[in-house]
Amino acid sequence: MKRLLPAAFYARETELVARELLGKVLFVRDRGRVLGGRIVETEAYGGDDPASHSSRGATPRSAIMFGPPGFAYVYFVYGMHCMLNFVTEPEGRAGAVLIRALEPLLGRTLMSRRRAGAPPGRLTNGPGRLCRALGLTLKDNGASLRGPRLAVYDDGLRPSAVRTSPRVGITKGTETLWRFFIDGHPDVSRAPENRRSRLLGANKGG
DNA sequence: TTAATGATGGGCT
DNA sequence: GCCCATCATTAAA
Numbered sequence: 129m130k131r132l133l134p135a136a137f138y139a140r141e142t143e144l145v146a147r148e149l150l151g152k153v154l155f156v157r158d159r160g161r162v163l164g165g166r167i168v169e170t171e172a173y174g175g176d177d178p179a180s181h182s183s184r185g186a187t188p189r190s191a192i193m194f195g196p197p198g199f200a201y202v203y204f205v206y207g208m209h210c211m212l213n214f215v216t217e218p219e220g221r222a223g224a225v226l227i228r229a230l231e232p233l234l235g236r237t238l239m240s241r242r243r244a245g246a247p248p249g250r251l252t253n254g255p256g257r258l259c260r261a262l263g264l265t266l267k268d269n270g271a272s273l274r275g276p277r278l279a280v281y282d283d284g285l286r287p288s289a290v291r292t293s294p295r296v297g298i299t300k301g302t303e304t305l306w307r308f309f310i311d312g313h314p315d316v317s318r319a320p321e322n323r324r325s326r327l328l329g330a331n332k333g334g
Numbered sequence: 335t336t337a338a339t340g341a342t343g344g345g346c347t
Numbered sequence: 348g349c350c351c352a353t354c355a356t357t358a359a360a
Contacts, residue, residue, distance in 0.1 A: 339357085344352095
């Protein structure tokens with residue numbers, strides 16, 4: 129069982145889409161080759177949420193978040209990293225899901241080459257890393273999630289256990305639990321609560 | 335024009 | 348754990 133996610137899948141509340149994207153499979157067609165991975169970590173952004181690019185209204189960059197759902201929003205940060213998002217909500221409402229980590233399934237060889245120096249288990253466990261591994265750049269901004277370049281499928285597999293947390297790397301909007309990830313999955317990024325120091329700290333006095 | 339900022343990751347310690 | 352590379356985007360000037 130494998131079905132291309134319909135546009136209607138994305139035309140819903142962003143947090144719901146972010147949660148339901150866990151376990152889905154993303155494919156990237158790259159000059160005849162296909163790279164792919166299972167989505168294991170996401171974050172929801174949108175509307176007036178101060179952490180979202182949409183919070184100050186539509187700008188040339190963020191306009192795509194206000195447009196029709198089912199398209200990629202790719203932007204550049206920190207002078208070196210691209211971030212992949214899926215546009216959500218019906219047209220007119222701003223929303224996007226940041227894809228933070230994948231479990232590599234297809235094209236590991238090419239991913240490893242692109243992520244030269246990275247150990248096999250750290251190919252796509254971070255939003256910047258996965259864009260690097262998949263070869264996604266600003267040129268992919270606006271690409272459809274229903275082919276030909278990008279495609280997202282439901283292959284029937286459901287995540288074992290889903291957990292939530294505050295989003296990573298933001299200074300505003302830290303109170304909402306809009307990060308979703310598959311509990312215990314080895315390819316989930318090294319977010320604060322996964323880091324050794326935090327785990328030790330969390331255990332203190334407990 | 336210019337300056338501040340950032341939804342990060344890698345390398346070194 | 349800390350440092351820092353490196354530039355698109357934005358707002359202010």
